[in-house]
Amino acid sequence: MTPGTYWIDGRLVTDTEGAASLSAHGLHYGYGVFEGIRGYAVGGDVALFRLDDHLRRFERSAQILGIPLGHSGAEITQAVISLTERAGFGDCYIRPMAFYGGGPLGMGTAGRAAHVAVLVDEWEQERFDSEPERIRVAVSTWRRPGPDTLPLQAKTTGMYLNSVLGKREAHASGADDALFLTQEGLVADASGANVFTVSGGVLRTPPRSTGVLCGITRDTVMELAVGNGLRVVEEPVTLADLLTADEVFLTGTGLEIRPVEAIGDSVYGCGPTTRLLAHDYQKAVRGEVDGLRDRVTWLRRDTP
Structure with a gap:
């Protein structure tokens, strides 16, 4: 991370200036929300895919947790754009965050200031000619929490403790990622990605009622699939369904589309x-798919 690539509470800061207080409520209790947005180098420009959708979800997540953003959607959008242009990266990753700051220790949020920050980091992404890298997945012994335990449709920081535990377990077993089941034993998702199966030419993915975060990449993949004449079904998926599928792949902003080996x-x-879908997604995020061009926000790239 280079100095000057942070935006917090309306101003650009260096890494040191933007450091959160050690008494920050978000640090101690994981009470915060965030988004992950990818930028893709296309010539001398940077393409941000579905920026508006990501920031709308960011606002919804903050609203669900009752965190006042203190900035309009237009202000946060402009902060993302200005910061990304200033950073000068090509392929990059952008993370807006909202959290409660420092104060007396305790779980209450009354009287604490809420902070909104954006960081940008370089994230190189090579385009592939044949197929994306495959990954191995292990079924986690950790289950996803039920819908009455946490607000599962908000992208919250604290909820990812469950994902970290599962991913550490997966790595210890020699796998690349974890597959989580619901409390009822249905397939939920991976540590930071949605799951699709392909059987007999039909795509299946767990529905929102399962408690999964309905990802923006997931939505894009379903749109691409329908555009290719494929049938997509949102319905509960059992572990047996998964293990007997013809194909399994994961989707997420950071992961993109990754086949499960x-x-x-x-x-x-x-x-x-x-x-097919991985290639189409590569094109879509770079503004090369008719019908999805309006989902791309184009930025100039400040290069030294």
């Missing part, structure tokens, strides 16, 4: 449907 003894590889 194997889950335990079930081996999939990268099938034709996954390959």
